[in-house]
Amino acid sequence: MVIAAHMVESKGPSQKQSGGSRVGGGKFGGGVSKINGARGFQIPDHKKKSSDLGSGLVAPQWDLITLAPFKKELYQEHPKVTARSKRKVEAYRSKRNITVSGEDVPNPIQKFKESNFPDYCMKEIKKQGYDKPTPIQAQAWPIAMSGKDLVGVAATGSGKTLAFILPGIVHINHQTPVKSGDGPIVVVLAPTRELAQQIQQVATQFGQSTGLRNVCVYGGESKHTQLQKLRKAPQILIATPGRLLDFLGNGDTNMNRCTYLVLDEADRMLDMGFEPQIRKIIQLIRPDRQTVMFSATWPREVKQLADEFQKDVVMINIGSKDLSANHNIHQIVEVCREDEKEQKLYDLLMERKSKMSKTLIFASTKRQVDDLTWKISDAGFQCYGMHGDKKQIDRNRVLQQFKKDKHPILVATDVAARGLDVDDIEIVVNYDFPSQVEDYVHRIGRTARRGNTGTSYTFFTQSDGGQARKLVNILKEANQEVNPKLETLSQMTQTTTKRFNVYGTFSPEEIGKVGGNIIRFD
Numbered sequence: 129m130v131i132a133a134h135m136v137e138s139k140g141p142s143q144k145q146s147g148g149s150r151v152g153g154g155k156f157g158g159g160v161s162k163i164n165g166a167r168g169f170q171i172p173d174h175k176k177k178s179s180d181l182g183s184g185l186v187a188p189q190w191d192l193i194t195l196a197p198f199k200k201e202l203y204q205e206h207p208k209v210t211a212r213s214k215r216k217v218e219a220y221r222s223k224r225n226i227t228v229s230g231e232d233v234p235n236p237i238q239k240f241k242e243s244n245f246p247d248y249c250m251k252e253i254k255k256q257g258y259d260k261p262t263p264i265q266a267q268a269w270p271i272a273m274s275g276k277d278l279v280g281v282a283a284t285g286s287g288k289t290l291a292f293i294l295p296g297i298v299h300i301n302h303q304t305p306v307k308s309g310d311g312p313i314v315v316v317l318a319p320t321r322e323l324a325q326q327i328q329q330v331a332t333q334f335g336q337s338t339g340l341r342n343v344c345v346y347g348g349e350s351k352h353t354q355l356q357k358l359r360k361a362p363q364i365l366i367a368t369p370g371r372l373l374d375f376l377g378n379g380d381t382n383m384n385r386c387t388y389l390v391l392d393e394a395d396r397m398l399d400m401g402f403e404p405q406i407r408k409i410i411q412l413i414r415p416d417r418q419t420v421m422f423s424a425t426w427p428r429e430v431k432q433l434a435d436e437f438q439k440d441v442v443m444i445n446i447g448s449k450d451l452s453a454n455h456n457i458h459q460i461v462e463v464c465r466e467d468e469k470e471q472k473l474y475d476l477l478m479e480r481k482s483k484m485s486k487t488l489i490f491a492s493t494k495r496q497v498d499d500l501t502w503k504i505s506d507a508g509f510q511c512y513g514m515h516g517d518k519k520q521i522d523r524n525r526v527l528q529q530f531k532k533d534k535h536p537i538l539v540a541t542d543v544a545a546r547g548l549d550v551d552d553i554e555i556v557v558n559y560d561f562p563s564q565v566e567d568y569v570h571r572i573g574r575t576a577r578r579g580n581t582g583t584s585y586t587f588f589t590q591s592d593g594g595q596a597r598k599l600v601n602i603l604k605e606a607n608q609e610v611n612p613k614l615e616t617l618s619q620m621t622q623t624t625t626k627r628f629n630v631y632g633t634f635s636p637e638e639i640g641k642v643g644g645n646i647i648r649f650d
Contacts (some may be wrong), residue, residue, distance in 0.1 A: 182373040187411035199302045200275035206242040224263040230442030234270035248337040262287035277438040282446040285577030311382040312365035316390040319397040321346035326549040369405035383412040394423040456576040458583045463613035469587045485554040489539045492560035510535035545570045558586040565598040
């Protein structure tokens with residue numbers, strides 16, 4: 129039975145992304161950037177009109193359809209896991225900041241051999257040289273393998289990709305084989321092409337031993353190439369929502385066989401405006417599927433999505449339920465003027481020049497990335513830039529060179545804030561503070577991955593004052609030293625909001641006085 133209607137492909141209108149002002153003065157020098165960016169770039173999926181994408185798809189009347197049965201309860205608890213007392217289980221969770229909620233939550237495993245994964249999984253785990261499961265893996269695997277719906281709230285770099293991919297692979301190998309014309313069994317939705325590609329790498333590593341095929345589809349690359357791979361009946365499909373809806377609307381694939389759905393970085397997808405597209409896709413998938421959702425934060429919008437589309441759900445939280453940063457990151461915040469940032473960046477790079485390690489610098493606009501890339505390179509550092517206007521082939525090349533230490537400095541927009549699979553970044557610099565503090569957490573989360581330590585430097589200016597209170601809370605939660613200027617600025621924005629609204633800005637030398645404390649930028 130065909131359960132997805134055909135739709136003529138819809139294309140959204142061309143939209144330009146905001147530019148931003150160039151960097152002027154400073155130690156790197158002024159002048160016009162030599163890098164003008166790529167022309168004729170692809171419109172990101174989330175920039176297309178959400179009303180266009182999937183507008184012709186009709187959700188099946190699931191209550192009138194007899195669905196073929198499938199297997200999702202696949203977990204066999206290891207005797208050692210069964211034998212552990214409640215006290216020992218709670219001690220393990222407490223030590224690793226694991227909290228759980230839900231009915232009949234399985235005990236976490238503590239070693240890979242306790243997972244009872246098939247031999248083909250265990251061989252690949254050993255081959256990859258993993259020592260022991262991360263907290264999210266230790267608790268998520270028994271839940272996912274039990275067939276339960278799952279919500280995992282964990283910071284970036286916590287090992288969540290493997291937490292959902294391995295159970296998905298085992299799930300596939302317990303189903304009827306996929307035939308030509310069938311859709312995928314496992315569908316993973318991700319917000320960005322970089323994250324989708326990272327997930328595909330893990331799916332390839334762990335799926336190759338049993339001959340599983342996967343395809344990754346996203347905007348910005350040839351649909352024809354992706355379509356050819358879709359026609360080979362892959363068992364795993366990793367996709368950004370917009371591009372997947374394009375293929376579904378054209379009848380190029382379907383969700384008829386999907387029984388294991390993953391929403392990765394759900395908070396980011398909602399931030400990017402993907403909610404209507406996600407809803408359209410989910411409505412095409414049988415309601416008795418297993419749904420696994422991961423998110424770095426737990427805002428109201430993500431909770432509503434989980435409440436609506438998940439059943440018998442178990443929630444795992446690693447760390448604080450409030451927005452928090454990795455405690456292995458040393459966070460340094462410098463309160464300064466906008467025209468001081470370039471000099472501060474130059475001083476920081478010069479200080480580390482003799483022992484330069486992987487450094488990721490975030491700027492707010494594509495133009496700013498291009499300007500900084502040129503100026504840093506002109507000052508004698510090996511540096512490349514990455515942003516949404518770059519062609520995918522160029523972005524892949526730059527990323528590979530960064531991974532292999534061909535150049536130690538990468539300047540990027542938030543395109544690199546999530547899904548950048550580089551484990552040995554030691555320094556993250558927020559040259560421009562992001563528009564929301566959640567993105568700050570994701571940016572600095574590019575360092576201190578897989579148990580490593582790292583350092584973040586943030587240049588915080590008067591125009592960022594509205595984020596001061598939230599930033600102070602994040603610093604305090606992670607037991608970081610709070611810059612007194614930032615603390616005072618946070619108090620000022622909290623108690624004198626009316627002054628900001630009326631007067632807009634303060635002088636560069638003195639932006640406010642609270643309780644006798646004067647904030648100066650000198």
